[in-house]
Amino acid sequence: MENKKIVLAYSGGLDTSIILKWLIEKGNEVIAYVADVGQDDDFKKIEEKAYACGASKVYVCDLKEEFISDYVFRALKASATYEGTYLLGTAIARPLIAKKHVEIAKENGATVLCHGATGKGNDQARFEIGYMAMMPEAEIYSPWKDPVFLSEFRGRTDMINYAEKHGIPISVSLRKPFSIDENLLHTSYEAGVLEDPANKFDPSMFKRGIHPKDAPDQTECVKVTFSNGLPVKVENLDTGESHSGSMELFCYLNELGYKHGIGIVDMVENRLMGMKSRGVYVTPGGTILHNAHNALETITLDKEVQHYKQWMASEVGRIIYNGLWFSPEMEFLMAAIDKSQESVNGEVEICLYKGNAMVTSRSSVNSLYNEGIASMDAHGGYDQTDAKGFIKIFGLRVKGRYIDETMGKGHTP
Numbered sequence: 247m248e249n250k251k252i253v254l255a256y257s258g259g260l261d262t263s264i265i266l267k268w269l270i271e272k273g274n275e276v277i278a279y280v281a282d283v284g285q286d287d288d289f290k291k292i293e294e295k296a297y298a299c300g301a302s303k304v305y306v307c308d309l310k311e312e313f314i315s316d317y318v319f320r321a322l323k324a325s326a327t328y329e330g331t332y333l334l335g336t337a338i339a340r341p342l343i344a345k346k347h348v349e350i351a352k353e354n355g356a357t358v359l360c361h362g363a364t365g366k367g368n369d370q371a372r373f374e375i376g377y378m379a380m381m382p383e384a385e386i387y388s389p390w391k392d393p394v395f396l397s398e399f400r401g402r403t404d405m406i407n408y409a410e411k412h413g414i415p416i417s418v419s420l421r422k423p424f425s426i427d428e429n430l431l432h433t434s435y436e437a438g439v440l441e442d443p444a445n446k447f448d449p450s451m452f453k454r455g456i457h458p459k460d461a462p463d464q465t466e467c468v469k470v471t472f473s474n475g476l477p478v479k480v481e482n483l484d485t486g487e488s489h490s491g492s493m494e495l496f497c498y499l500n501e502l503g504y505k506h507g508i509g510i511v512d513m514v515e516n517r518l519m520g521m522k523s524r525g526v527y528v529t530p531g532g533t534i535l536h537n538a539h540n541a542l543e544t545i546t547l548d549k550e551v552q553h554y555k556q557w558m559a560s561e562v563g564r565i566i567y568n569g570l571w572f573s574p575e576m577e578f579l580m581a582a583i584d585k586s587q588e589s590v591n592g593e594v595e596i597c598l599y600k601g602n603a604m605v606t607s608r609s610s611v612n613s614l615y616n617e618g619i620a621s622m623d624a625h626g627g628y629d630q631t632d633a634k635g636f637i638k639i640f641g642l643r644v645k646g647r648y649i650d651e652t653m654g655k656g657h658t659p
């Protein structure tokens with residue numbers, strides 16, 4: 247990689263600082279781009295560091311609002327999770343970081359897009375597929391997959407030596423025995439001491455939030471109002487505090503969620519590349535909204551639509567996890583999901599207590615819940631004797647496959 251104009255996705259850490267310096271040493275012009283997705287960083291310092299490494303320009307882009315409105319809430323509408331548990335905090339931010347990356351490259355006439363994600367993880371796919379979808383003509387440079395770069399940096403020692411030689415400061419966070427990814431949706435902890443799934447995590451590692459055991463002994467209840475599947479208002483039923491606007495209500499729910507130890511998940515997941523990986527995720531506001539949204543769907547979606555949507559939720563989760571946010575299959579499924587959300591209007595009350603976000607009430611003008619039919623004592627137009635014929639036909643096939651209790655296997659009588 248020589249004599250090119252490159253935009254580097256720069257996080258301010260040791261890896262990307264070395265990449266930045268190394269690319270400049272090879273005669274490239276490098277523009278550093280930092281995305282602010284709500285991580286707890288000192289952006290002024292990162293900007294200075296990038297200039298000190300020799301960047302020709304530095305962009306620090308505030309993507310927080312767009313992250314919540316167009317990415318987090320889109321995944322929320324889909325109820326997307328990966329392997330049933332992970333709310334995709336890192337995976338959802340990557341395509342947005344890639345989108346702005348492409349915009350900056352186009353604005354500056356740069357032909358190369360560079361990121362510092364490793365060749366083992368999911369993030370390389372999330373970035374690179376975003377680049378391919380939005381700037382197919384761009385050259386992608388991924389140093390951790392370049393034999394020339396790898397031959398110079400065989401391990402941590404080579405990197406530290408290089409940093410010392412070139413006056414790149416080595417931050418304290420590098421000494422942490424695990425790695426952290428942080429944005430408005432979540433904080434994730436993985437690698438290092440957490441790699442062994444038998445090792446318990448130490449709650450004192452949490453940068454934001456607390457363990458449920460340290461949460462208040464009192465419950466706190468909130469009401470979330472949804473319009474077309476999107477949260478539009480949050481009211482604290484104990485204090486009367488109220489927030490609207492995507493960012494504002496999301497940040498408020500984060501604050502409450504962190505306080506009550508909500509949304510902590512310790513899981514082993516299957517990475518895109520096939521290996522298993524252990525992560526601890528803290529997703530406070532996202533968990534509250536996920537629970538509330540799902541509860542509202544239980545009264546506003548038709549039974550079959552709801553069941554199809556459950557399947558779609560896991561498919562959309564896989565699509566996002568695997569880096570295919572900008573793909574035809576994502577557009578295809580989201581069109582159906584958007585249609586389903588037309589009736590997802592109403593209010594949900596949630597009680598926050600020591601790590602739990604429990605739904606206690608849901609109501610909607612579009613509610614399909616019919617008390618007259620569901621109730622045990624009212625007649626409401628439902629004739630129980632009709633069920634006789636229904637069950638007879640519904641169970642027909644199992645009648646033809648008699649199970650002998652002593653033999654324990656099915657055979658035709």
Ligand SMILES: Nc1ncnc2c1ncn2[C@@H]1O[C@H](COP(=O)(O)OP(=O)(O)O)[C@@H](O)[C@H]1O
Nearest residue numbers: 255256257259261262279280281361362363427
């Ligand atoms: N906030 C960000 N802004 C720009 N690029 C980022 C940001 N966060 C991550 N990246 C890119 O993604 C790569 C992988 O991120 P990560 O695994 O978090 O590594 P690190 O943050 O230690 O550099 C980084 O090397 C960088 O290229």
Ligand SMILES: [Mg+2]
Nearest residue numbers: 257426427428
């Ligand atoms: Mg990072």
